[in-house]
Amino acid sequence: MQHVHSVGGVDLSYYVLCKRKLWLYKKGIGMEDQSDRVLQGKLLHESAYPRIEKKELLIDDSFVIDAIDGEYVREIKLSSKMPESDKMQLLFYLYQLSLRGINKKGLISYTKEKRTVEVILTEENKMKVKKAINEVYQVLNQPSPPVVTKVPYCKSCAYYSFCYVKEADEYDA
Numbered sequence: 001m002q003h004v005h006s007v008g009g010v011d012l013s014y015y016v017l018c019k020r021k022l023w024l025y026k027k028g029i030g031m032e033d034q035s036d037r038v039l040q041g042k043l044l045h046e047s048a049y050p051r052i053e054k055k056e057l058l059i060d061d062s063f064v065i066d067a068i069d070g071e072y073v074r075e076i077k078l079s080s081k082m083p084e085s086d087k088m089q090l091l092f093y094l095y096q097l098s099l100r101g102i103n104k105k106g107l108i109s110y111t112k113e114k115r116t117v118e119v120i121l122t123e124e125n126k127m128k129v130k131k132a133i134n135e136v137y138q139v140l141n142q143p144s145p146p147v148v149t150k151v152p153y154c155k156s157c158a159y160y161s162f163c164y165v166k167e168a169d170e171y172d173a
């Protein structure tokens with residue numbers, strides 16, 4: 001099968017959060033801005049962890065990780081509100097590294113809670129990542145976006161007004 005899009009860690013995290021968000025984001029529907037929680041997190045490491053030197057590491061021109069620190073790949077997040085999507089994103093990076101013969105463990109640091117979570121690429125997690133990547137392609141191959149499904153994340157999502165514009169119109173009328 002031919003795939004037009006390449007898939008990255010952020011796509012995998014969006015896949016976990018909301019398949020509609022994933023679709024809209026990948027089709028270039030540009031509602032994302034810096035008020036978005038995921039992007040806010042991306043900017044954080046700039047100030048949060050100045051001692052980790054290698055930031056925004058680009059591997060094989062295909063994906064970006066926050067930092068490699070000894071045996072760990074590190075991701076830095078604002079808060080632990082989206083642990084499953086954070087974990088999937090990091091598992092994706094660990095998986096991609098393992099395909100290149102580099103075996104690392106992962107650490108997610110949550111700045112608000114000052115808490116760090118270890119993520120290991122077990123065989124089971126490897127299967128999870130592979131399955132998620134396949135499903136991301138399935139979502140992206142759909143001709144129109146998946147329907148709006150209310151999830152807790154909606155209120156923090158940059159697409160909120162886009163998805164709920166109808167409700168807002170009705171409210172205004």
Ligand code: SF4
Nearest residue numbers: 018021154157160163
């Ligand atoms: S507002 Fe909700 S339904 Fe719409 S893209 Fe964001 S998370 Fe998905």
